[in-house]
Amino acid sequence: xxxxxxxxxxxxxxxxxxxxxxxxxxxxxxxxxxxxxxxxxxxxxxxxxxxxxxxxxxxxxxxxxxxxxxxxxxxxxxxxxxxxxxxxxxxxxxxxxxxxxxxxxxxxxxxxxxxxxxxxxxxxxxxxxxxxxxxxxxxxxxxxxxxxxxxxxxxxxxxxxxxxxxxxxxxxxxxxxxxxxxxxxxxxxxxxxxxxxxxxxxxxxxxxxxxxxxxxxx
Amino acid sequence: xxxxxxxxxxxxxxxxxxxxxxxxxxxxxxxxxxxxxxxxxxxxxxxxxxxxxxxxxxxxxxxxxxxxxxxxxxxxxxxxxxxxxxxxxxxxxxxxxxxxxxxxxxxxxxxxxxxxxxxxxxxxxxxxxxxxxxxxxxxxxxxxxxxxxxxxxxxxxxxxxxxxxxxxxxxxxxxxxxxxxxxxxxxxxxxxxxxxxxxxxxxxxxxxxxxxxxxxxxxxxxxxxxxxxxxxxxxxxxxxxxxxxxxxxxx
Numbered sequence: 001x002x003x004x005x006x007x008x009x010x011x012x013x014x015x016x017x018x019x020x021x022x023x024x025x026x027x028x029x030x031x032x033x034x035x036x037x038x039x040x041x042x043x044x045x046x047x048x049x050x051x052x053x054x055x056x057x058x059x060x061x062x063x064x065x066x067x068x069x070x071x072x073x074x075x076x077x078x079x080x081x082x083x084x085x086x087x088x089x090x091x092x093x094x095x096x097x098x099x100x101x102x103x104x105x106x107x108x109x110x111x112x113x114x115x116x117x118x119x120x121x122x123x124x125x126x127x128x129x130x131x132x133x134x135x136x137x138x139x140x141x142x143x144x145x146x147x148x149x150x151x152x153x154x155x156x157x158x159x160x161x162x163x164x165x166x167x168x169x170x171x172x173x174x175x176x177x178x179x180x181x182x183x184x185x186x187x188x189x190x191x192x193x194x195x196x197x198x199x200x201x202x203x204x205x206x207x208x209x210x211x212x213x214x215x216x217x218x
Numbered sequence: 219x220x221x222x223x224x225x226x227x228x229x230x231x232x233x234x235x236x237x238x239x240x241x242x243x244x245x246x247x248x249x250x251x252x253x254x255x256x257x258x259x260x261x262x263x264x265x266x267x268x269x270x271x272x273x274x275x276x277x278x279x280x281x282x283x284x285x286x287x288x289x290x291x292x293x294x295x296x297x298x299x300x301x302x303x304x305x306x307x308x309x310x311x312x313x314x315x316x317x318x319x320x321x322x323x324x325x326x327x328x329x330x331x332x333x334x335x336x337x338x339x340x341x342x343x344x345x346x347x348x349x350x351x352x353x354x355x356x357x358x359x360x361x362x363x364x365x366x367x368x369x370x371x372x373x374x375x376x377x378x379x380x381x382x383x384x385x386x387x388x389x390x391x392x393x394x395x396x397x398x399x400x401x402x403x404x405x406x407x408x409x410x411x412x413x414x415x416x417x418x419x420x421x422x423x424x425x426x427x428x429x430x431x432x433x434x435x436x437x438x439x440x441x442x443x444x445x446x447x448x449x450x451x452x453x454x455x456x457x458x459x460x461x462x463x464x465x466x467x468x469x
Contacts, residue, residue: 014350014351014352015352017350017351017352018349018351018352018353020352020353025284025288025346025354025356026288026290026346026354026355026356027353027354028290028293028294028353028354028355029294029353030290030292030293030294030355031290031292043351046351057350057351057463058461058462058463058464059261059462061350061463061464062261062264062265062462062464063261063264065264065265065268065464065469066260066261066263066264066265067264068264069263069264069267069268070264073236073239073240074236077232077235077236080232081228081232149469151348151469152272152468152469153281153346153348153427153428153429153430153468153469154272154275154276154279154428154429154468154469155272155275155276155468155469156281156282157276157279157280157281157282157428158275158276158279159275160282163282169346169348169354170354173352209225
């Protein structure tokens with residue numbers, strides 16, 4: 001969480017220095033942007049804002065990469081633990097009866113009705129949770145690391161395909177921005193759901209790995 | 219309670235493994251010269267990891283080169299500090315008296331004119347300049363690889379860094395030998411089939427294409443080979459860390 005917030009804040013600060021996004025290999029103030037964020041910039045090389053905000057890129061870049069290392073090391077520990085204990089296989093891949101659109105739809109409609117989960121279901125992740133968590137762990141996190149590394153001139157000198165496959169350096173930057181946005185969206189929804197279902201009991205469940213009985217959860 | 223002893227032990231072992239892994243990596247990095255000069259302070263560990271990891275990965279790598287068709291039609295010349303009187307004098311004289319001083323750990327210190335530099339083997343490369351802000355452009359850069367000048371002046375084997383200075387005394391950088399001896403690190407005299415425009419660093423810019431734009435210092439007048447960066451400025455390697463930016467800009 002610390003690493004994620006550090007990455008989010010420092011990433012935001014770096015974006016503020018050039019809040020224009022492009023597609024392809026190159027992009028600068030003399031080329032047409034894909035889109036521009038309507039925010040003041042911290043640099044007067046960008047036509048918006050004209051140095052309204054102070055330059056924060058130095059420490060933001062240091063912090064971004066330090067936090068990225070912390071997140072990667074945490075991710076490795078989690079990944080090894082998940083494979084070792086069978087957590088991914090047992091708790092995250094959809095259960096045999098749940099691998100249909102119908103099962104997923106049932107979960108969605110139940111959320112919309114705000115019906116409480118059954119006693120059995122409260123102990124495990126439901127179909128929608130499983131798909132979301134799998135997407136975050138195996139799609140979004142690898143993608144955000146990949147698109148980040150694809151912006152590194154040294155890394156891409158050793159592995160040029162990492163940026164060529166994404167359509168160029170500026171495409172990688174734009175994708176990095178969107179994937180970060182999806183991760184932020186996941187975090188917001190996740191925290192909202194946790195708060196709705198009872199912050200204390202959910203935090204206890206996350207840390208101890210036991211959900212408790214429905215009675216306890218009230 | 220639900221928190222079993224086994225889980226506590228497993229978690230503790232994992233945390234210990236993580237911390238000792240980082241500690242071991244730092245020790246190894248120090249032994250093999252993979253520690254950047256700005257390794258101190260809160261961000262030192264992350265910076266050291268980045269530099270060490272990228273140095274191991276990029277020992278023989280080349281920055282991407284692009285086809286001529288991808289050269290940016292209207293490249294963006296970043297803003298530069300106001301020119302000092304010395305620069306304006308050179309500009310008025312058409313840079314005829316521009317000199318590049320080479321000193322430090324070289325057996326034949328030299329002062330080279332631009333035409334001296336043009337007598338070295340010339341090569342060109344079409345590479346991308348990527349600014350740490352996020353923007354980029356592609357241009358053809360023409361000049362002589364820094365390694366040619368270092369060999370001609372008798373670079374001594376104990377040299378570990380090349381310090382390079384702009385005519386603006388506050389603007390100086392340094393690179394390790396992996397980049398200094400790299401064939402793409404170019405003392406650049408021309409751009410896109412013409413002379414290097416002043417806005418892009420003319421008459422002389424050091425292009426370091428495997429690092430971000432701010433390592434490619436404009437208006438180069440001075441190269442110093444050294445085995446230790448402690449005696450330069452505040453000892454952090456270059457002006458960038460003194461201004462809050464990482465010395466190594468490979469990412």
